[in-house]
Amino acid sequence: MTQDIHAVMQRAKAAANIYRQAEPEAIAKFLETIADEIEAIGPDLITTAMAESNLPEGRLTGERGRTCGQLRLFAQYVRGGSWADAVIDTAMPERQPFPRADIRRMTRPLGPIVVFGASNFPLAFSTAGGDTASALAAGCPVVIKGHPAHPKTSELVFGAMEKAAKACDMPDGVVQHVGGSAFSIGQALVQDPITQGVGFTGSFTGGQALVKYAQEREQPIPVFAEMGSVNPVLFLPDTLTQNGAQLAAQYAGSITLGVGQFCTNPGLMLAIEGAELDTFVEALGAELSQKAADKMLHEGIHSNYQKKLGDILQEKGVTTVHEPVEDVAVLEAPPALATVQAADFLENPKLHEEIFGPFALLVKCEDIDQLLAVWKAVGGQLTTTIMGTAKDLDDYDQLLPVAEEIAGRVIFNGVPTGVEVGHAMIHGGPWPATTDSRYTSVGTSAIRRWLRPVCYQDCPDHLLPAALRNGNPLGLWRKVNGEWTKRGW
Amino acid sequence: MTQDIHAVMQRAKAAANIYRQAEPEAIAKFLETIADEIEAIGPDLITTAMAESNLPEGRLTGERGRTCGQLRLFAQYVRGGSWADAVIDTAMPERQPFPRADIRRMTRPLGPIVVFGASNFPLAFSTAGGDTASALAAGCPVVIKGHPAHPKTSELVFGAMEKAAKACDMPDGVVQHVGGSAFSIGQALVQDPITQGVGFTGSFTGGQALVKYAQEREQPIPVFAEMGSVNPVLFLPDTLTQNGAQLAAQYAGSITLGVGQFCTNPGLMLAIEGAELDTFVEALGAELSQKAADKMLHEGIHSNYQKKLGDILQEKGVTTVHEPVEDVAVLEAPPALATVQAADFLENPKLHEEIFGPFALLVKCEDIDQLLAVWKAVGGQLTTTIMGTAKDLDDYDQLLPVAEEIAGRVIFNGVPTGVEVGHAMIHGGPWPATTDSRYTSVGTSAIRRWLRPVCYQDCPDHLLPAALRNGNPLGLWRKVNGEWTKRGW
Structure with missing residues (x-):
């Protein structure tokens, strides 16, 4: 051979x-x-x-x-x-x-x-x-x-x-x-x-x-x-207050697009605790529950998703928001959402790994410093996304240097899925997202x-x-x- | 530590x-x-x-x-x-x-x-x-x-x-x-x-x-x-006929510049056999014999030069043109020149290796095809040089694609030593000259x-x-x- x-x-x-x-x-x-x-x-x-x-x-x-x-x-x-x-x-x-x-x-x-x-x-x-x-x-x-x-x-x-x-x-x-x-x-x-x-x-x-x-x-x-990568998305407080319902619909679409089988799938969400976050999590769970379970590409990817999802939902401190449906047809992957406290996330590297499929983990942070710590902890990424109003971006003006260092593409108020084929596009990023x-x-x-x-x-x-x-x-x-x-x- | x-x-x-x-x-x-x-x-x-x-x-x-x-x-x-x-x-x-x-x-x-x-x-x-x-x-x-x-x-x-x-x-x-x-x-x-x-x-x-x-x-x-590399230099027939004496002086200078301690030192010369080549080799030997033996950078480099030079001059088919002086002071490196037939060169990878110091090996080729074979055999190079008149470059129009493939810099009618620090300069080349x-x-x-x-x-x-x-x-x-x-x- x-x-x-x-x-x-x-x-x-x-x-x-x-x-x-x-x-x-x-x-x-x-x-x-x-x-x-x-x-x-x-x-x-x-x-x-x-x-x-x-x-x-x-x-x-x-x-x-x-x-x-x-x-x-x-x-x-x-x-x-x-x-x-x-x-x-x-x-x-x-x-x-x-x-x-x-x-x-x-x-x-x-x-x-x-x-x-x-x-x-x-x-x-x-x-x-x-x-x-x-x-x-x-x-x-x-x-x-x-x-x-x-x-x-x-x-x-x-x-x-x-x-x-x-x-x-x-x-x-x-x-x-x-x-x-x-x-x-x-x-x-x-x-x-x-x-x-x-x-x-x-x-x-x-x-x-x-x-x-x-x-x-x-x-x-x-x-x-x-x-691939987990493509961290930051949801800042003011945009959660102003646009929570709309963001929930937008992100339910991004998480489930192509049955979550994109290297730019938003697998990790970061936000600071508060009433507006609770409302958003509930809304996102509700949006995901409206999405049908579609078939994945092949058996290997499907069984991997089922296994990794089952495992992560058992990890310490992980709370399931949207329960995956139990009775699904062959190869079908139900969307899922879970939350975890930042302290639990930071001490458990298993939670940092990509789960290839329609799943997102939302990390609840006590304050911006803890959020920055979580963001830096997950390693090199293809993309990272900042969701925030003008007020948010004024309030939190220390974000861009961190974003630049961890990702190849920094997105503002959009979704990471959908990669434009153009002259300025960078689909790459620090290891382990890519090898160079x-x-x-x-x-x-x-x-x-x-x-x-x-x-x-x-x-x-x-x-x-x-x-x-x-x-x-x-x-x-x-x-x-x-x-x-x-x-x- | x-x-x-x-x-x-x-x-x-x-x-x-x-x-x-x-x-x-x-x-x-x-x-x-x-x-x-x-x-x-x-x-x-x-x-x-x-x-x-x-x-x-x-x-x-x-x-x-x-x-x-x-x-x-x-x-x-x-x-x-x-x-x-x-x-x-x-x-x-x-x-x-x-x-x-x-x-x-x-x-x-x-x-x-x-x-x-x-x-x-x-x-x-x-x-x-x-x-x-x-x-x-x-x-x-x-x-x-x-x-x-x-x-x-x-x-x-x-x-x-x-x-x-x-x-x-x-x-x-x-x-x-x-x-x-x-x-x-x-x-x-x-x-x-x-x-x-x-x-x-x-x-x-x-x-x-x-x-x-x-x-x-x-x-x-x-x-x-x-x-580093051996930086092959091609001497084409017409320029040897027209400019032999001048080329000998120019290359004796390049071989001995900095006691040969440059990564762009011309360690390998290729030419097609003929009377004009014999005259050139003799002239180059004579020019080198006029050069003083200078001190090398340090003992490690000096002993390496002495050892490798002694070894290569013993290899099958290698003829010493300019004998290195025997009685030299501490750290001094006498310039040296040897020739070898292409057939012997091609079957002996030891002859392809860089000898860091004021030494050049001239490979005598039967015809342009054998010269091309030798050129391709030595692997990636920082530079390669083509010495030829307009007539030579017309007669041998198949050279540039080969030169481009083996080297990072292709020089016409010059010496490889001396690297200009500018915008267009490339000091690099295919492995083993560099790692990327x-x-x-x-x-x-x-x-x-x-x-x-x-x-x-x-x-x-x-x-x-x-x-x-x-x-x-x-x-x-x-x-x-x-x-x-x-x-x-």
Whole structure:
């Protein structure tokens, strides 16, 4: 098997030698054609994904739109060229005591990348999802390890990618697909000497395993593992007083969206004790009791949810607010809500762990200092959210420095679920949310994970990549002698 | 001892909480004051460094200039604000099917950084060198592990840093200095849970050890280790014919510069066999024989050079061109040159290793294909150099893709020694040259190693960091809705 994987990686390497020279326009066209071909699969893709994931039609249709939109956004981004990070320091032959050479740099692709499909986004974070789109945009061939929870969906999408590769005359092996559920497949992919980077979205355990595999390699490679978080939400006193009922409805929606199977699910809520908090907790429980129990993605996730939920509700000081329904159909996950006093929370690390599903734990704090202590205790997060009126934000002006330090994204008066695919988005954060807080896995900046800079010193103009030539034939924004400009000379 | 180190890191953490909020102007002023205070030490710094490193006065005076220039360049860069990588996607409340939130991001400091001083640049890559300057510029406190080869120099420079910190009202612990030569000190620094990143320049063995220490941590942290390379130089046929004598003089200078103790020293030369090559080898040998044997940095480096040089000259197929002088004074390192046939080189990995000192191995290749094979065989490099006339570059047009893949910097018709501290410089490269090819340790971009992006969603304008406010009070270049602009609104 390891031998088969090595053959796969050798094809990827052969493809890399050609694909790294592809013009931005050719890469952009390839990404757009993948989007077109995914859409051309038609309703079959949605019904297949529905059967394999238990997700509803509307959600999967939206997710297909996001997947194709993401591919087209990267196409546009590749054409724009800002990924090149073109920087030029021109020669200063007269400088004393030594002349300065002409020095220019831009980014070049890392090489073959391995992407692990995620089960909770069978389209947008899987086969042709964000990791794949960003790596292809960077000029790297991709070997996709399809997620065993949706093999047919993965094969359908990969078929569309193969068609696109052929239509765009891309090198053989620019995209490849590996199925199977044995851990040894993932290990062989990560440890193959040809592999130059790894993208993963999933559990902490899964991410840690990939990091460990990578550490056993001779050559270290970047492993970008996004491992989820509890996404703490602060509810400040004045907004609870002013907007309690509305917040309860909004957050009941966020907790149960996608059966709680989002890495940005609000699993932890923090607030200062008071009458307005009691009212809010009651309202939130009532809202959750109106939500139907939906089916989870697969048996592993479902049994994990049931087990962890059952356990946490037994922990010292944890009070169940909304009882999960006892008689549920196969795979169904009832929403649940519990509260705990901050003192109990702080001394029990089990309560800090993510429970993947439609559950939230609300921590009641005596005062703002205790709330800050709880907030800091839970470790690195993808997001943290501050719910507060203007008065709240005036009253508690010490929050932002803490928020910045624990999370990759700080949200004001919104919900953490729903990650915009744009230029400014950061979907990442300090460990254990991810393995490298310096990168994002969503948005155009996700391309940076798969690029390295190369510097050209006194290179004849006609040999330089177009992005760095004097005339600026691609019309890029470039930093020339420290200033941004589109001018050439 | 581990306990002492933890106390050091706790002070760094306390400093981080304050220093991360410092205004760019305050950080810039701090960096400039460090430069001023280093200069204020006067001749004492140079004589101390001379005594501890055996480097000559002129070199150390130049290195002091580089060190202070580097600090001032970072000061200017911090004021300019492009390190912030400010990106703004404004709200689209009317967008269908979902509105878009206002999303903005910029970089924030990682936290306390540990920097290991390097022996071969007692000023520019040591206590207040590039790693320290870039980490302080990023808003991170620095704990410096002084190199045991130049403890007095390190203390002198650190004294200047402390004075600057006091004069600029910086928090206690913003810079700290740890001496000693036990490996356990480095291990404790890297493994302390407070440490958020590591900068190192030195040997492959040293860099690998730090990576291993870091891998044993619970939280993974970035370790940027720059571990040197053999910096292959290609001499193409026409330039050897046209410029042989001049090239011999130029490269004899580069090989022996700083007694060969540069990570960019040209340790490997590649050329195609022919009469012009024989003439060049003879000329280069003659030039090297004119060079005096200078003293190396310390006994460890010297004995390593003697041992490795003695060994390699005994390897199969290796022919000594310039015999090292036998009777040398203590610590002196005679320059040396040897040749080997490509076939022998390719089958003997020992010949691929760096020999730190004034030695070069010239590999004679039968044709361009064999030369390409040798070039690809030596692994990741900081630099690679192509020496060729216009005719050469026309005749051999397949070189650049290979050069880009193996090295961080590709030089045309120059020498690899001498690394410009600028915006475009990349001093980094694929493993084993460094542990992460996506970063540089020289030039303003070195700051990126110590920054992580933070994203603000629907944050009230007055709470945002100045770099992200609507009015653009800092006047930065920002990417707004995908376009670079300095405009505010």
